[in-house]
Amino acid sequence: MGFSDPTKDKATEEQLVKDLQAGEMGSFEQLANLYQGKIYSLSFNLTRNATDSQDVTQEVLLTLFRKGHTFQGKSAFSSWVYRITLNASYMKLRSRKREPNVSIDDLLPSFNKAGFQQEKIQDWSESTESLLFDNETRKVIQKAVDLLPDKEKVVFILRDVEGLSTEKVGNILELTIPAVKSRLHRARLFLRKKLANYFGEYKTRKEGK
Amino acid sequence: MICCKECIELLHDYLEGELNPEIEASLEDHFADCPPCIAFVNTYKSTTRLCKDTLKSNDIPDAVKSRLKDFVDKNKNT
Numbered sequence: 037m038g039f040s041d042p043t044k045d046k047a048t049e050e051q052l053v054k055d056l057q058a059g060e061m062g063s064f065e066q067l068a069n070l071y072q073g074k075i076y077s078l079s080f081n082l083t084r085n086a087t088d089s090q091d092v093t094q095e096v097l098l099t100l101f102r103k104g105h106t107f108q109g110k111s112a113f114s115s116w117v118y119r120i121t122l123n124a125s126y127m128k129l130r131s132r133k134r135e136p137n138v139s140i141d142d143l144l145p146s147f148n149k150a151g152f153q154q155e156k157i158q159d160w161s162e163s164t165e166s167l168l169f170d171n172e173t174r175k176v177i178q179k180a181v182d183l184l185p186d187k188e189k190v191v192f193i194l195r196d197v198e199g200l201s202t203e204k205v206g207n208i209l210e211l212t213i214p215a216v217k218s219r220l221h222r223a224r225l226f227l228r229k230k231l232a233n234y235f236g237e238y239k240t241r242k243e244g245k
Numbered sequence: 246m247i248c249c250k251e252c253i254e255l256l257h258d259y260l261e262g263e264l265n266p267e268i269e270a271s272l273e274d275h276f277a278d279c280p281p282c283i284a285f286v287n288t289y290k291s292t293t294r295l296c297k298d299t300l301k302s303n304d305i306p307d308a309v310k311s312r313l314k315d316f317v318d319k320n321k322n323t
Contacts, residue, residue, distance in 0.1 A: 068317045072310075077303040090309045094316055101320050145285070151248030159284035161291040177299040196293050197300045221257040228285075228292040235288075 053113045056104035064104065068097050071114075074198070075121045081193045082125040084182060092124040115208045118200075122190065122208075138183050140222055143229040160235035173234075180230035184223055191216055192223035247271045252282055256289060 049070060055063035072093055079092040099120050107116055146154045164173075184192060194205045195216065206216045252275050258264050259272055276282050305313070 064320070065317055068313070072313055073305060076305045076309070077301075080303045081300050086306065086309065089303075090312065093305075093309075093313060097313070097317065098320070145250075145253055147248070147250040151250035153249040153253075153281045153285070157281040157284040157288070159287050161284075161287035164291055164295055174299050177296055181296060181300065192296075193300070197297050199297075217257055224257075224289060224292055225253075227296060228289050231292050231295065232288060 049113070053107070053109075056100070057107055057109070059105045061101070064101050067100060067104075071100075071117055072097065075117065078118065078121050078193065078198065079125045079128075081181070081197060082122070082190070083128050084178065085128075088125075088128040092121060092128060095124045096120050111207055112204075115204065118194070118208045126186075138185075140185055140188060140226050143226045144222070145225060145229075158232065158236040160232065164235055176234045177231065180227050183230070184226060188219045188223035188226065191219040192227070195220050196224070247275050249275075249279065249282055249285075252276070252279075253285060256286065260286075260290065 049067075052063040052067050052070075056067060075096045076089050076093045079089040080086070083089055083092070096117065100117070107113065148154050181189065181192070190209065191205060191211075194200050194208065195202065200208075202213055202216050202220075205211070206213050209216070211219075252259075252272055255264060255268065255272060259269065264272065276286065
């Protein structure tokens with residue numbers, strides 16, 4: 037699908053959705069193929085569990101199959117699918133014992149009275165390339181994202197990881213544009229701080245050798 | 246002169262190119278004199294990229310893919 041024409045893909049998808057709404061189930065298989073990767077990926081980033089994500093993907097596909105004809109088209113079909121996926125993923129999380137979230141405010145930047153940064157900021161942005169495929173680094177990044185409070189996490193995953201637009205994320209989560217931007221920014225600040233602890237230390241260690 | 250706190254509050258809109266030109270210019274004036282803020286911007290951008298590169302690669306495992314295919318086949322024939 038990498039080299040396909042997005043405009044054509046969109047037209048095909050619209051037709052498939054129309055067929056599904058009309059109860060023509062032949063379109064179900066194609067829509068399932070189009071969406072299952074996105075459903076699984078989103079669910080995995082929220083639950084971090086392969087079995088849960090498989091269950092969620094099946095549940096969402098089943099909802100599309102059973103309730104696709106009731107989809108009213110008030111918002112985009114993809115927004116509807118993302119919303120069902122989020123709900124199903126949260127149901128899974130509710131049944132599991134979870135680690136308490138860290139307070140995001142504790143990790144936001146701190147300033148002095150004049151509004152200048154108080155802590156020493158290291159620039160570790162150049163030293164991350166070689167570490168990206170390192171297993172330990174991946175775990176640190178996953179863990180940092182897992183620690184985000186739910187409200188910020190879902191915005192971060194939809195916007196920065198899945199690459200959806202601010203408007204689309206607002207539409208899926210029923211949030212205003214400023215609310216999406218503010219949650220995204222807070223999530224990035226939190227994650228930056230978490231990664232700074234890791235990469236900053238790594239850089240110091242390396243330079244100290 | 247705009248301070249670090251204001252710069253960091255405006256970072257999202259700055260990187261999206263959504264600030265009005267006057268505010269954008271004062272932000273850049275601040276950055277020119279503030280290495281900590283430059284480091285902050287660089288690492289803020291890296292954070293997004295690193296998280297995206299790490300979390301984007303959740304391909305469905307083959308075993309799950311095949312179970313999903315059975316599931317879809319079963320449903321479409323009912």
